[in-house]
Amino acid sequence: METLELVETHANRPKFRSHYDNYIGGKWVPPVGGEYFDNTSPVDGSLIAKMPRSKAADVDLAVAAAQKAFETWGKTSATERSKVLLQIADVIEKNLEFLARVETVENGKALRETMAADLPLCVDHFRYFAGVIRAEEGSATELNADTLSLIIKEPVGVVGQIIPWNFPLLMATWKLAPALAAGCCVVIKPAEQTPTSLAIMFELLEGIVPAGVVNIIQGFGPEAGKPLAQHKGINKVAFTGETTTGRLIMQYASENLIPVTMELGGKSPNIFMKSIADHDDEFFDKCVEGAVMFALNQGEICTCPSRLLVHEDIYDKFMERVIARTKAIKLGHPLDPDTMMGAQASNDQYEKILSYIDIGKQEGAEVLTGGGPADSVEGGFYIQPTIFKGNNKMRIFQEEIFGPVLSVTTFKDADEAVAIANDTLYGLGAGFWSRDAHELYTIPRQIQAGRVWVNCYHDYPAHAPFGGYKKSGFGRENHLMMLNHYRQVKNLLISYSKNKLGFF
């Protein structure tokens, strides 16, 4: 393996190879058609590397390699699989800063986020699944004196995983860790905006993951993602993305009668009750930060708290602080450790966000701060953190902008807050902030979302299940319950009776 050396520049941009290949059966394999596409950085528009433009024939090779590997990997002990997961975690940890820089150059997000969140979470996630499979047990039930029911979990087989571009390594980890822990083999397709970091991670992992257990196919959605989702050789599909593609993947899965898990985004409400402003203390300061969390990862998070719901009595006091904190967000080169908000991931994403800022203004929403592009680095895609004031029926309150755009409105009481919070097609995340011990439990229970952060936001620890209600999808990642989405139940029903039933 070639050494991945760092070129010391002012921004410590990692040195990339001129091109990368697909990873199939433990080998780096050029695409069958021989075509590559340019992967450019949203930081400054520069070329990162050429990536394979794979087609159905490449997917066939990857699925065949995964099927072959499953013959042995599917039978390995939890001890062996756990050891592999721990070794993966160790390699990521050892190369954490390097991988963080790769991720920043490829995705555009600020280095301090990849250093403090993306990569450490990857490490912990692999360790979590390495741990839980060592502690798991099946079950045995004596149904009567002569009859025993054994429940054994078996891996579903080969899974297809389609990964988004907003957290390229972390989202891959969320899907790879439970699948490998369960004993499945994987064909994974990174997003075409961010294909390189996973290839680099698996270069570092060579010799650790057995050949064919993880296969990486690069390319465009309609050419490589679609044949993967449709492939008759896969036994399950896991997808993170948007609703129309989600429906299409379910349509393909229905043709093959295989299960799917989906995480399809949201329009998350972040509710601030009157009591938060009772004191101007550390907690009030935490609340201000909680409202400004819409700017984390440039707003490119399915759970971005993009709808801010503030009690009308504290609106002026709270928003003055929230706007000031938003204005203090330092934009700049994403590789500068002081930069707080980096680049949007691609030009089309940038254009889409600006089109939403435009429709927000047309609908009469008031711009409280921001409201346009920023020019942090020439050639990159930067947008000012933006706050609109409006009402929940506006399109900027109903559609996932996937950018640093916050829409704020007020409520009179808890009932109205819940009604506004639930007036959305989605139900992935929500935030609830209060000093009132009673409503800290009762109101979050009324919010239709799979994850309600109470007096916190954007925390994603392993061992806390994460997934959607309503049109935000189904399946629960980050938790041992995800293992069962990659397994099926084998029931051995055993009779110890020597006597016939007597029917025949």
Add this chain to the structure above:
Amino acid sequence: MTTQTTSRVNVTPSASDIISKVRAEHGPLMFHQSGGCCDGSSPMCYEDGEFIIGSSDVLLGQIDGCNFWMSSDQFEYWQHTHLTIDVTPGRGASFSLEIPMGVRFMIRSRLFEPDEMEHLAPVHVGPLE
């Protein structure tokens, strides 16, 4: 008094040009407006019939001979706006057919004027016969 109806969807010349190129390669096309994560809130372009239209989908109209669909619950929040399908350089991330060309369809929106609202073309709900 005019009886002319207001269309709900339109297309820019540059998007039209891309539609022609995609159609030359793939044949008749359809659009379905997405929502949600990542590449959501973007229009998806598929071979006609690739995406199964359900009873919950609304047909907003046609652009360059392609049906433009959206789920009915999403339409509830979009119906007061006119949509123009445009195109921009970019990578996209979905199964939309223009992506390998290095461009991505996108939506530009404007509010309908009050007199336009009175003459909006009716929408069709559910699969076409």
